[in-house]
């Protein structure tokens with residue numbers, strides 16, 4: 001990251017103090033978010049150059065990069081990839097980021113580019129609902145798949161001889177948490193690669209590469225971009241050789257983000273810290289409001305000190321995310337609750353500035369009770385959001 005202004009000021013005032021030097025080498029999350037991936041300032045140019053719409057680039061004579069054909073590279077991706085890398089792995093050299101058309105494109109790119117027939121992959125059995133579809137595809141290609149739950153680091157018991165361990169923490173939608181560092185150390189000792197799905201936490205909430213993972217993978221559709229208006233995915237790799245394989249996979253499959261999406265995503269990153277702080281605080285407030293409700297069972301939020309995941313989460317997370325999950329007595333009760341909410345949209349996905357919730361069981365893909373609600377706190381005023389949730393709970397209870 002560049003700090004031209006800061007350097008100049010330091011020069012003006014003589015030698016920088018220790019505090020200034022420390023801040024310049026370790027800028028805070030807000031500072032990193034607003035500057036992430038920006039090019040060096042160029043007179044008369046915008047701070048964040050607009051999207052480059054190009055299928056091909058002028059290429060007379062010898063084939064030389066960086067920009068040749070639009071499926072391989074695009075300047076708008078370059079800036080976004082740099083930005084995401086700065087957030088996921090600040091100050092780490094050799095880290096490389098590859099952006100994709102969606103989170104699933106990124107997930108599939110890692111799982112399918114890193115495994116061959118005969119390899120073994122360890123997946124969580126309580127992960128994102130499309131993971132079982134990837135599992136079927138891996139098995140169709142001759143890859144062996146083992147699964148174990150996220151909670152209690154249960155994947156440790158099935159690591160032996162695996163090529164790749166796939167971790168999702170906090171898990172979606174159950175919000176269980178595992179100890180990334182512990183699993184990564186065990187995996188590394190056995191020569192197993194480690195990928196972490198970091199969608200729920202966002203890079204401000206958790207940095208898997210710092211905790212020993214080889215890949216941090218996420219859907220940028222959710223909290224990273226936060227406005228519910230685009231799909232995006234990314235893979236951050238510790239090692240350029242791993243990144244090259246992931247990039248090659250993107251070229252083969254062609255699962256590339258459009259320039260407009262990439263640019264919108266980069267624009268959204270400037271407010272990531274602001275959004276995350278408000279949304280995480282709102283999620284905690286909603287969870288606290290639900291703690292003593294008689295009709296609420298199975299309340300989960302890793303930020304609640306009473307949550308079964310709190311201890312491992314507090315060790316490795318810098319924020320606990322925007323998602324709260326809980327179970328109402330039955331399907332009809334949950335449907336009345338959903339219908340009574342006024343500030344919370346009934347929609348899937350999460351991490352957006354407008355609160356959303358859904359009765360997760362309506363999809364049929366997750367092992368959740370009929371009354372299970374996945375709630376994503378937005379950036380509304382905390383009092384308004386909590387009041388809406390409590391009013392909807394009263395209304396749902398009265399309608400029984």
Ligand SMILES: *Cc1c(COP(=O)(O)O)cnc(C)c1O
Nearest residue numbers: 102103104128172199219221232
């Ligand atoms: C949404 C999600 C994905 C998939 O992302 P898309 O952008 O919808 O393809 C992967 N993992 C987790 C944990 C998710 O929540």
